[in-house]
Amino acid sequence: MTFALPSWAIRALDLPPEAGPTARDMDALHATIITITFAGTAAVALMTLYYVIRYRRKREFEATPAVVASGKREWIQGALLLGMFLAFWVWGYAQYIHIETPPDHSMVVYVSAKQWMWKFSYDDGQTSNDVLYVPEHRKVRLVMTSRDVIHSFFAPSFRVKQDVIPGRWVNAWLDAAEPGVYPIYCAEFCGVGHSTMLGEIHVLTEAEWAKWRRGADPEEMIARGREAATKNGCFACHTLDGQRHIGPSWSRLYGSQVKLTDGTTVLADEAYLTQSMMDPLAQIVDGYQPVMPSYRGHLQPEDVGAIVELIRSLKDGGGKEPTIALPKLVVEKTGQTTEKQP
Amino acid sequence: MSDAELADTPPTHDHYATLEQQAAAVKIALAIFLASEALLFTGIFALVVAYQSDWPHAFQIGIAHNTKVLGSINTGVLLISSTLVAVAVDAQRAGRRVLAGSLTLATAVLGIVFLVIKMTEYAQHFSEGIYPGGRGHFFLEHPEHGLPTFWSLYYLATGLHAVHVTVGTGILVYRGIRVFKGSLQHSLEASALYWHFVDVVWIFLWPIFYLA
């Protein structure tokens, strides 16, 4: 229906240029909905106009018939309309779930937001500020947190928006198909620099991507994770070589199905691992005691990402570290390290 | 004033046609006002429930630390007071003004007893170094995550309730004195209903902060 419209109007009505298949799906929904919106409003306006002309007052004191609407017709009309709205909802909800659920085996980038910049940490140990580099035709999962107030990661061309909340790790994912440069905005008011909290997503071609990766040392992130885990006393309870201790071992943990005390199982992915650090009592692994303190507010976001990378690097076992068996006393001591007074 | 007397009494404000209309207006207004009050406390209860599921352990420690005895005595005080004011309403309906007035004032006295006990508890908490907002040496000794939240909610909820008890006591004192001189039946009923509400709120606070 937009064939007769001038190009500026089409640009205004359309969502921004699509960066991938998810965006294209959403645009089909968008086109349908705005067409119906315009049609519905136009119908109401035309109907009103017709009645105003047709039933304009001709004599000053005319009587009008008392019309009583048929209840049956009202119900049918209401039901039809509700049916249409629910159809919109079904369509939109299916897409929503698609947008909110990062696919398996996607590449992971850790995002930490602060007033007023975006910091991206990659699995090869590289970091970048305000520019997110991703390869074309790859699904990229963003594991995000904020260091101060609530921000919102908004990449219009990917139709992705996700509030980034301090103290929580949240997921979003990008469906990057076309190489190019796309904007990132912060969409949740975060203070005086809100409108300057901008970034860019650079979708690189395979060749560019390979070149960008070459500079990095994949071991760097894992080394940092090992350092952070040591500093925070993680090895007091967790081993790297598969030995059972106060907490589950990190060896062969990533990607495995973990059985919980309530009988359910959960996939040990980034979300599970980060949640276990922030809110350890939420999901207790079967056979272990609920003794782990929360590390919410105590770990730098980059450290959390590094520790997860360390665990990921052990997904096929291969921990070279000796088991650090420590007496229970130390567990109590690490419990005390969670103390924090403002 | 008995029902028979009331039937012929004109309303005390002349925009009402009858006293019956006046009484109906007061009753429905109070009922919806109490619905509003209930939602006020529901806001706090929602916070308590949410944070309790976030920090079950801290809430256990907090509840165990609270003095069950004082909290439970206070529950008894409020339950007795509610009974007294209910009897007062009946007494006035039967035309026994002096009894009704005395019972209403006795209810107010129990309201004050409740507040005294509550303040004793607060004093005890303060001396232990428990202040709202996670301040005080108690929190240095007990660094459990979620404890500051528990105590802040405790002060917020019981403090807000104490404000309601204070207001209710004031209303009962005023009403009690009026009852001796002959007060309208629906006015005493309204005061009593407000007091019952204050009581019911405590019946929810008691298990949340003392038992659970």
Added chain:
Amino acid sequence: MTVAADLPIPPGAEPAKKSFLRAKTTFLSWALTTDHKRIGILFFFATTLMLALGGLFAMLIRIEHLTPGPTIMTAETYDRMFTLHGVIMVWLFMIPSIPTTFGNFILPLQIGATEVAFPKLNLASFYVYLLGASIVILSLFLGGIDTGWTFYVPYSAHTPARVLPTCLGIFIVGWSSIMTGVNFIATVHTMRVKGLRWMKIPLFTWAIYGTSIIQILATPVLAMVLIIVGIDHAFDWGMFDPARGGDPVLFQHLFWFYSHPAVYIMILPAMGVVSDVIPTFARKNPFSYRAIVYSTLGIAFVGFLAWGHHMFVAGISTFDAGAFGVLSMMVSIFSAIKVFTWVGTLKNGSISLKAPLLYVFSFFFLFTFGGMTGVALATMALDVHWTDTYFVVAHFHFIMVGGTFTGFLAALHYWLPKVTGRMYSERWALIAWALVTAGFAVTFTPQFFLGNGGMPRRYYDDPPQFQWLHVTSTVGSWALGAGMVMVLVYITYSFFRGAPAGPNPWGSRSFEWRTASPPPERNFQGPVDFAIDAYDYTTPQEPE
């Protein structure tokens, strides 16, 4: 202009010897009045002042967007401007305006009561409102507030601006809301004239009744949560601070539990105005009285269950999000039913295009479009793209300004002769209506396009590709502002020089027109006959 009453003037409606306006004229007779009509007028002045202030902030915000980079203010000032624009418009104008002014004035007349149930409480509500409003305005001089009207934590717990005074002011205004709501509900229940059954009550009164229910049940939750935010900021309790075990998303749940129903507090009274203006100017009974009443109550109750649609990208579970999505669709169906019923009412009518009806037609168009974009937003995937962008800004301004504010203007023109006994100038009204409606469309339509393009809201600086849309929007705001000033001028003029209106210039059958205009102190000069229905236009009656 010629005005004539079509109904024979009922015994009680001869021009009152002394109307409520002239019965007493001292300052104290106004300041301490318990007359619901005078209190309505006091509220009108107070809320209109707030509208002017909020409108001024809006104009300044729009001017700031005229050029990229700083135009007339710094980013700090800009953040304070949009926050106070929101706070003032939501809590000090939109929520109280129609209920406290026209609700106060008209509701007792529509049910044949001489007063509201609690006249002193009514006056107290006015002063409580003044106190709360003053504190909010005062906070402007205490360093202002820059959190946006949504007060999201943890930002609002750490901002260098002042949070507590504003929260306190809104808390106090909330009391006024509850007092007025309790009063109206008690009035409708107990003060109806003998023999007036529930399903004969005029629709405006029904709308105010539904609004009051929401006000009473939602306001206390907001009061609670805003006080906690104020305390958090002032005394650093950290109740929502994640570093200390708090949960910022929990705040959002509690905030929207009030603030979503608040949208219906704002729009329902305007819907009530529309429901009453159409039958009067189409001289026709409503297409379905029942449908309007039931959908009013439906909105009042289901409206409480849809708050989560403000949080689709806030990290709630996909199941919760889906449930809130479907409930949002349920609420919108009630609004759609109302629109159908209103349009249906025009059929077979005898339509006279006067200013109140023109504003109602603006309402039709703008509210329908705004409502349809609401349905689009509830189509959850699209919300992911649109939320927190200008699309949402445009959507709720279509509902709030295109809906509530045009409803307010319709009510003002419709009931002006009832209140002052004088007519406004229909010609000036037509010009102003055109300016307001066109100005509105030019201001807010580009904001939909901005949102499509991905322009986030609350941005001080604009990405360059959006500039032409911002300029268009700003120019539109000047027309809108000019239209509003024009309304203010000719309405004020009409009070002194307007043509006398007579008791019933529109020939309406609604109950409030069955007494003198302006009404006497006690509303009716004798027993009033409510036997003829408020919407019965089946009998033609020649003027005497």
